[in-house]
Amino acid sequence: MDFNHTEDRAMLKDMVSRFIADNYALEARNEIAKGTEGFSRQMWARFAELGLIGALFSEEDGGFGGAGFDIGVLFEELGKGLVVEPFLASAVLSGSVLAQLGNAEQKALIAGIIDGSKLMALAHGEPESHYELSHVATTAVRDGGGWLINGSKAVVLNGDSADLLVVTARVSGETWDEDGISAFLVPADTDGVSVRGYPTMDGLHASEITLSDVRLPDTALLGDTGKAYPAIEMAAARANVALASEAVGLMDVCRDMTLDYLRTRKQFGVPIGKFQALQHRMATVLTEIEQARSAAVNAAGRLDRPRIEREMAISSAKALTGRIGRLVAEEAIQMHGGIAMTWEYGLGHFAKRLIMIDHQFGDVDYHTARFAELSRQAA
Amino acid sequence: MDLNYTDEELAFREEVRAFLDAELPASISAKVKTGKRLTKEDMENWHAILNRRGWLAESWPVEYGGTGWNAVERQIFEDESFAAGAPRTVPFGLKMLAPVLMKYGSEEQKNHYLPRILDGSDWWCQGYSEPGAGSDLASLKMRAVRDGDHYVINGQKTWTTLGQHANMIFCLVRTSTEGKPQEGISFILVDMDTPGVTVRPIILLEGTHEVNEVFFDDVRVPVANLVGEENKGWTYAKYLLTHERTNIANVGANKVSLDHLKYIGRKQKVRGRPLIEDPLFAARLAQIEMELDAMATTNLRLLSSPDSVANAGPMSSMLKIKGTEIRQALNDLTRRALGPYAMPFVSEALDAGYNEEPIGPDYAAPVTQEYFNNRKITIYGGSNEIQRGIITKMMMGL
Ligand SMILES: Cc1cc2nc3c(=O)[nH]c(=O)nc-3n(C[C@H](O)[C@H](O)[C@H](O)COP(=O)(O)OP(=O)(O)OC[C@H]3O[C@@H](n4cnc5c(N)ncnc54)[C@H](O)[C@@H]3O)c2cc1C
Numbered sequence: 001m002d003f004n005h006t007e008d009r010a011m012l013k014d015m016v017s018r019f020i021a022d023n024y025a026l027e028a029r030n031e032i033a034k035g036t037e038g039f040s041r042q043m044w045a046r047f048a049e050l051g052l053i054g055a056l057f058s059e060e061d062g063g064f065g066g067a068g069f070d071i072g073v074l075f076e077e078l079g080k081g082l083v084v085e086p087f088l089a090s091a092v093l094s095g096s097v098l099a100q101l102g103n104a105e106q107k108a109l110i111a112g113i114i115d116g117s118k119l120m121a122l123a124h125g126e127p128e129s130h131y132e133l134s135h136v137a138t139t140a141v142r143d144g145g146g147w148l149i150n151g152s153k154a155v156v157l158n159g160d161s162a163d164l165l166v167v168t169a170r171v172s173g174e175t176w177d178e179d180g181i182s183a184f185l186v187p188a189d190t191d192g193v194s195v196r197g198y199p200t201m202d203g204l205h206a207s208e209i210t211l212s213d214v215r216l217p218d219t220a221l222l223g224d225t226g227k228a229y230p231a232i233e234m235a236a237a238r239a240n241v242a243l244a245s246e247a248v249g250l251m252d253v254c255r256d257m258t259l260d261y262l263r264t265r266k267q268f269g270v271p272i273g274k275f276q277a278l279q280h281r282m283a284t285v286l287t288e289i290e291q292a293r294s295a296a297v298n299a300a301g302r303l304d305r306p307r308i309e310r311e312m313a314i315s316s317a318k319a320l321t322g323r324i325g326r327l328v329a330e331e332a333i334q335m336h337g338g339i340a341m342t343w344e345y346g347l348g349h350f351a352k353r354l355i356m357i358d359h360q361f362g363d364v365d366y367h368t369a370r371f372a373e374l375s376r377q378a379a
Numbered sequence: 380m381d382l383n384y385t386d387e388e389l390a391f392r393e394e395v396r397a398f399l400d401a402e403l404p405a406s407i408s409a410k411v412k413t414g415k416r417l418t419k420e421d422m423e424n425w426h427a428i429l430n431r432r433g434w435l436a437e438s439w440p441v442e443y444g445g446t447g448w449n450a451v452e453r454q455i456f457e458d459e460s461f462a463a464g465a466p467r468t469v470p471f472g473l474k475m476l477a478p479v480l481m482k483y484g485s486e487e488q489k490n491h492y493l494p495r496i497l498d499g500s501d502w503w504c505q506g507y508s509e510p511g512a513g514s515d516l517a518s519l520k521m522r523a524v525r526d527g528d529h530y531v532i533n534g535q536k537t538w539t540t541l542g543q544h545a546n547m548i549f550c551l552v553r554t555s556t557e558g559k560p561q562e563g564i565s566f567i568l569v570d571m572d573t574p575g576v577t578v579r580p581i582i583l584l585e586g587t588h589e590v591n592e593v594f595f596d597d598v599r600v601p602v603a604n605l606v607g608e609e610n611k612g613w614t615y616a617k618y619l620l621t622h623e624r625t626n627i628a629n630v631g632a633n634k635v636s637l638d639h640l641k642y643i644g645r646k647q648k649v650r651g652r653p654l655i656e657d658p659l660f661a662a663r664l665a666q667i668e669m670e671l672d673a674m675a676t677t678n679l680r681l682l683s684s685p686d687s688v689a690n691a692g693p694m695s696s697m698l699k700i701k702g703t704e705i706r707q708a709l710n711d712l713t714r715r716a717l718g719p720y721a722m723p724f725v726s727e728a729l730d731a732g733y734n735e736e737p738i739g740p741d742y743a744a745p746v747t748q749e750y751f752n753n754r755k756i757t758i759y760g761g762s763n764e765i766q767r768g769i770i771t772k773m774m775m776g777l
Binding site for chain 2: 125127128129130131132135154155175176196198199200201202204206208266267268269275277278326330333334337338340341342343344347348349351352355356358359360363364365368369
């Protein structure tokens with residue numbers, strides 16, 4: 001075993017960290033988040049130039065990374081900067097489905113994702129999915145030589161900015177069957193596609209998408225008919241490595257701000273960090289963050305293992321970072337007192353993102369139950 | 380002991396229900412039930428309606444225009460009001476200043492200010508905290524220096540809740556720097572229209588404006604506005620903190636939130652089944668419900684007990700801790716119940732005039748904001764750490 005990053009990844013980490021320190025101060029970030037798309041096209045182009053999007057794809061797909069630890073290193077730093085640009089939606093989620101299922105012609109689109117010129121979003125979750133990944137009620141039926149799609153998609157990250165959507169739809173079976181789900185490439189301006197974008201509590205953008213009688217050519221289909229689920233599960237696994245790592249980055253920021261405040265804020269004539277009631281709680285926070293970090297590392301490191309082993313690590317990482325993320329966010333606010341409740345102080349923005357991560361691709365309870373089920377299967 | 384309501388109590392409950400049924404404006408209860416923002420006018424309107432019925436000052440004695448209700452009657456009123464979707468009354472005048480005036484104010488002050496609280500002429504806000512004086516309130520620095528018939532006030536207050544609506548502020552000020560910090564504090568009433576008073580908004584982390592900074596620059600306040608004696612303000616402030624325990628546990632509001640959470644749990648679906656049937660969710664919900672049921676009894680038991688006056692400090696601390704923790708647990712679980720729909724946040728959707736279709740289920744919009752906003756309740760009014768300190772200090776005898 002080796003618990004150090006390779007030289008390449010250490011360089012990537014340094015570069016992102018420096019870029020964010022120089023160009024992505026919190027006030028600037030909040031201005032960007034307030035914009036109509038919830039991110040900056042200009043900033044996205046700069047991230048592309050730095051090669052950060054390429055770091056999320058393997059060499060054979062035109063990138064120079066794409067492994068679990070590449071995702072982990074990058075997202076931990078993006079988390080520290082509260083970056084709102086569509087790394088998750090376009091590169092991790094859509095890019096991963098495309099890379100797994102696309103034919104040569106479709107995969108040519110990846111170059112556009114990597115250079116930032118194409119924005120993609122994954123329209124998979126639905127109003128009644130909760131977090132169930134196999135829930136697809138949207139239908140795809142044969143229509144002459146093509147397909148006819150009907151249904152609705154919920155809380156689609158950056159769906160309001162995407163040029164191209166990856167839409168999942170059911171071609172056979174019941175709503176929760178893993179079999180019978182297909183993925184399609186759908187240009188956002190296709191007739192029958194309507195997208196309602198909105199901001200989220202943590203300063204991102206998502207959208208509700210309605211698909212009514214959307215007609216697609218046969219070339220829109222990604223992979224074999226009805227066989228998209230394993231690719232969706234893998235895309236979600238990669239997203240959860242990203243989210244767990246982002247959460248760890250956020251926790252580190254909350255920790256540093258709180259430690260600093262405990263040392264400098266004085267009440268009753270002493271720094272509040274002198275109060276044992278707070279010391280022990282801070283000690284718990286510090287200990288738990290290391291657990292979260294390990295769980296995220298486990299998930300990143302097992303991304304290429306056989307399915308059950310991989311998915312157990314994914315569920316474990318998401319459940320632990322979910323629980324610990326909430327602990328860290330809430331304790332950081334509480335130990336700061338009133339100042340943490342303000343927009344201006346900044347901690348709140350990290351806390352909001354940390355809490356909202358639990359609402360993406362499965363929360364603590366979902367992944368705890370899923371882990372239990374996988375663990376039974378493994379035994 | 381008997382946990383059943385008496386016939387009189389049941390009759391009282393009917394009377395409260397009939398009143399709410401007839402008098403609570405549907406426009407207001409609709410906002411409360413859907414988590415929309417209330418305007419200043421909504422709050423003033425509801426105060427006026429309660430006042431006409433003589434029920435605004437539910438915790439005041441009859442001689443001052445209060446109801447004289449006992450703990451059980453107040454609880455019935457609170458439960459029914461929240462269940463009907465009535466807004467919380469604004470506490471600063473009614474529940475914070477009034478008890479101090481009744482106990483320590485001059486006759487003129489009582490005659491002038493108490494009726495104005497009831498009829499809505501004054502909207503009060505609380506000027507205790509300062510940037511450097513939060514938990515350690517006694518370290519406050521805002522100076523009041525005597526100059527003939529006036530005090531001249533210089534300094535800053537902060538976190539002033541709803542100060543943007545207020546015309547009056549009651550302040551703790553420093554009138555002496557001799558001796559212990561507690562011994563140089565006075566309690567004074569300031570008209571916010573006085574020259575030199577400036578109110579600036581503080582925006583909270585979820586974007587709302589409910590607190591403010593208030594700056595005092597050579598503000599001249601008549602000596603007649605001093606409450607009680609100079610340098611005795613700490614005693615009055617502490618009286619307020621320990622004796623104002625009505626609704627401190629928030630039982631009524633918590634019961635309504637629990638019902639709402641169950642409603643959401645039945646509506647939300649996981650694999651086509653109601654979320655409320657999911658074992659992990661059900662266990663979390665059950666834990667809160669059991670706690671709340673015990674809490675409701677703890678609240679009434681402590682408030683009705685003969686030694687509740689002697690033990691007022693630790694008891695109100697226990698009620699505050701438990702009440703706020705249950706509330707935050709409810710906010711947390713309600714947020715979780717929404718799944719991905721906890722994320723969308725369109726601030727305008729919480730304003731009354733918003734007519735667009737909701738994003739996701741119609742109950743989703745206010746939930747996450749409330750979760751974040753209510754992180755404040757374990758911080759303000761004496762943080763829960765400070766409350767735990769009070770309990771151990773008073774009860775351990777070390
Ligand atoms: C939304 C909101 C509304 C408010 N409204 C008002 C208002 O209308 N009027 C008003 O006057 N004030 C108001 N307050 C202020 C509130 O009362 C203070 O925030 C509170 O007293 C805590 O003070 P602080 O924020 O300075 O935190 P600090 O006192 O700096 O505390 C920071 C942390 O240290 C802990 N701590 C401090 N001392 C100890 C100790 N001895 N032992 C263990 N832990 C300790 C605290 O519990 C907290 O976790 C409001 C606050 C908020 C957030």
